[in-house]
Amino acid sequence: MKIHVYLSIFFFPAAFIYVLTGALYIFEVRENADATIHTITLDSLPEKGQEQEFILNLLAKHNLKIPSDTQVRMMKGMPTMGNIKYSASIAKDRDGTNILRTTDRGLYGILLLMHKAKGKFYFDIIAVTFSISMIIFYLSGLIMTSFCKKRRKSALWTFVAGLGITALAVYLSI
Numbered sequence: 074m075k076i077h078v079y080l081s082i083f084f085f086p087a088a089f090i091y092v093l094t095g096a097l098y099i100f101e102v103r104e105n106a107d108a109t110i111h112t113i114t115l116d117s118l119p120e121k122g123q124e125q126e127f128i129l130n131l132l133a134k135h136n137l138k139i140p141s142d143t144q145v146r147m148m149k150g151m152p153t154m155g156n157i158k159y160s161a162s163i164a165k166d167r168d169g170t171n172i173l174r175t176t177d178r179g180l181y182g183i184l185l186l187m188h189k190a191k192g193k194f195y196f197d198i199i200a201v202t203f204s205i206s207m208i209i210f211y212l213s214g215l216i217m218t219s220f221c222k223k224r225r226k227s228a229l230w231t232f233v234a235g236l237g238i239t240a241l242a243v244y245l246s247i
């Protein structure tokens with residue numbers, strides 16, 4: 074019984090992050106909601122292998138912050154550097170114009186990207202252990218309920234109703 078209490082208290086911050094970011098995401102509040110974004114129109118794209126120097130020179134020229142991680146990675150075919158807090162990337166604007174975009178996210182944006190497993194693996198460890206702990210909570214709750222003979226029938230019907238409604242919601246959402 075104590076293990077439930079301690080695990081609940083330990084994982085409360087993770088649960089709060091998942092509940093908050095999940096609910097707001099459903100209402101279209103995305104990771105850039107609290108971000109400061111700067112865009113610079115590009116006359117040309119960098120030569121292959123020159124992306125890092127090109128981005129760093131543009132950032133310095135426009136007095137923009139240099140990302141802490143300046144290693145260039147290709148994301149969706151375009152070069153980017155930085156992390157989930159602050160990044161600089163070359164992209165195409167809505168009208169097809171090549172731009173350099175810097176994105177400086179706030180706390181909500183960082184937490185949402187953690188929810189989506191876009192950060193480093195450290196938070197993923199918390200997420201996986203939280204998931205395992207939730208399974209243990211539910212299974213142990215079902216086991217404890219099965220020993221209550223007078224509540225067994227209502228517990229079973231509640232489970233069947235939850236299973237049916239969840240399956241219906243999944244089917245209707247496809």
